[in-house]
Amino acid sequence: MKKILVTGADGFIGSHLAELLTQNGFQVKALCQYNSFNSWGWLDTSPLAKEMEIVSGDVRDPFFCKTISKDIDVIFHLAALIAIPFSYHAPQSYVETNVTGTLNICQAALENDISQVIHTSTSEVYGTAQYVPIDENHPLQAQSPYSASKIAADAMAVSYFNAFQLPITIARPFNTYGPRQSARAVIPSIITQIANGAEVLKLGDLAPTRDFNYVEDTCNAFISLLNKTNILGETINLGSNSEISISDTVKKIITLMNKNVTIEQDEQRLRPKNSEVFRLLCDNTKLKEKTGFEHSVTIDAGLQKTIEWFTNPDNLRQYKANIYNI
Numbered sequence: 001m002k003k004i005l006v007t008g009a010d011g012f013i014g015s016h017l018a019e020l021l022t023q024n025g026f027q028v029k030a031l032c033q034y035n036s037f038n039s040w041g042w043l044d045t046s047p048l049a050k051e052m053e054i055v056s057g058d059v060r061d062p063f064f065c066k067t068i069s070k071d072i073d074v075i076f077h078l079a080a081l082i083a084i085p086f087s088y089h090a091p092q093s094y095v096e097t098n099v100t101g102t103l104n105i106c107q108a109a110l111e112n113d114i115s116q117v118i119h120t121s122t123s124e125v126y127g128t129a130q131y132v133p134i135d136e137n138h139p140l141q142a143q144s145p146y147s148a149s150k151i152a153a154d155a156m157a158v159s160y161f162n163a164f165q166l167p168i169t170i171a172r173p174f175n176t177y178g179p180r181q182s183a184r185a186v187i188p189s190i191i192t193q194i195a196n197g198a199e200v201l202k203l204g205d206l207a208p209t210r211d212f213n214y215v216e217d218t219c220n221a222f223i224s225l226l227n228k229t230n231i232l233g234e235t236i237n238l239g240s241n242s243e244i245s246i247s248d249t250v251k252k253i254i255t256l257m258n259k260n261v262t263i264e265q266d267e268q269r270l271r272p273k274n275s276e277v278f279r280l281l282c283d284n285t286k287l288k289e290k291t292g293f294e295h296s297v298t299i300d301a302g303l304q305k306t307i308e309w310f311t312n313p314d315n316l317r318q319y320k321a322n323i324y325n326i
C-alpha cells in the first residue's frame with residue numbers, strides 16, 4: 001500500500017484530500033501546521049483522522065521536511081498561505097511559506113527518493129484571462145504577491161524536474177469551494193452572512209467571473225494524477241471549463257437559501273484595479289486527455305451541499321461572519 005504525505009492537511013482542500021485518500025485505502029501522513037493549541041485544523045473533527053498519521057510542523061523548516069518524508073512514496077504538497085488580501089500586508093511570509101516551503105519539499109523528496117510529487121499551483125498565476133478558455137500555455141501574470149509567490153514556487157518545482165529529474169507534476173486548481181472553506185473566500189462569505197441573518201450583504205466586485213469547482217471534484221482530480229507517468233514535469237489545469245460571474249453566483253445562493261437580501265459594495269473588499277483578476281475560465285483538455293478525469297458536480301448541486309454544511313449551527317459557529325475576513 002502506498003504511503004502518501006499530504007501537506008496542508010489541516011486546511012480546506014487538504015483535509016478533504018486526506019480523507020478521500022484514506023477512504024480509497026491509502027496510508028496517509030497528514031501534515032498540520034504546528035501551533036501551541038495543538039489544533040489540527042479541520043482534521044480535529046474528522047472521523048477519519050484516527051486512521052491517519054498526523055504530524056504537526058512547518059514546511060519552512062528543511063530539516064523537518066526531510067524527516068517527515070523519509071518513509072513516504074508520494075507527496076501532495078498543498079501547504080501554503082493563500083489569502084490574496086493578506087498577501088498585500090505580509091508578502092514576505094508568502095515567499096517563506098510558498099517558495100521556500102516548496103523548495104524544502106522538493107529537496108526532501110529528492111533526498112528521500114520519493115516516487116511522485118504533486119505540487120499545488122493556482123489559477124491566480126494566470127491573472128486576468130488574455131484569452132479563454134485558459135490552457136497551460138497562457139502567460140503568467142503576477143497580479144498579487146500571492147500569485148507571484150505561487151509562480152515562483154511552480155518554477156522551483158519545474159526546476160527540480162529539469163535539473164534533478166524529480167518526478168514532480170504541477171497541479172493547477174481553479175477556484176474551489178465547499179464545506180470548510182475559509183470565510184475570506186466569496187462563496188463562504190455570502191453564505192455565512194445570509195445564514196447569520198444579514199439583510200444587507202457586504203461584498204467586493206461582482207463583475208469578475210470564475211471557474212468554480214466543488215471541492216470533491218478538485219480532490220478527485222488530484223487523485224486522478226496518481227501513478228501517471230505521462231505527466232511528469234508537466235503543468236495540468238484542474239478546472240471545470242465553465243464560467244460564472246460573482247453576481248450570478250450571489251443570485252444563485254440567495255435563491256437556494258430563499259432569503260430576501262440586498263447587496264452593498266464594501267470598499268475594503270475591493271482589490272486594487274491592477275490586482276483584481278477579472279476573468280478565469282479553465283481549459284481542462286490536458287487533464288481529460290492525460291487522466292480521463294471528468295468533473296461531476298454541477299454548480300447548483302455543489303452550492304446546495306455547501307449551503308447545507310454551512311447552515312448547520314455546529315459548523316456556522318466556527319465562522320466570524322460579522323467581520324471582514326482576509
Ligand SMILES: NC(=O)c1ccc[n+]([C@@H]2O[C@H](COP(=O)([O-])OP(=O)(O)OC[C@H]3O[C@@H](n4cnc5c(N)ncnc54)[C@H](O)[C@@H]3O)[C@@H](O)[C@H]2O)c1
Pocket residue numbers: 007008009010011012013014031032033034041057058059060077078079080081082097101120121122123172173174175176177182
Ligand atoms: N481554495 C482555492 O480555491 C484554491 C484554488 C487554487 C489553488 N489552491 C491551492 O490549494 C492549496 C490549499 O488551499 P486551501 O484553499 O485548502 O487553503 P487553506 O488555507 O485552507 O489550506 C492551506 C493549509 O496550509 C497550512 N500551512 C500554511 N503555512 C504552513 C506552513 N508554514 N507549514 C505547514 N503548513 C502550513 C495551513 O495551516 C492551511 O491549513 C494551496 O496550495 C492553494 O494555493 C486553492
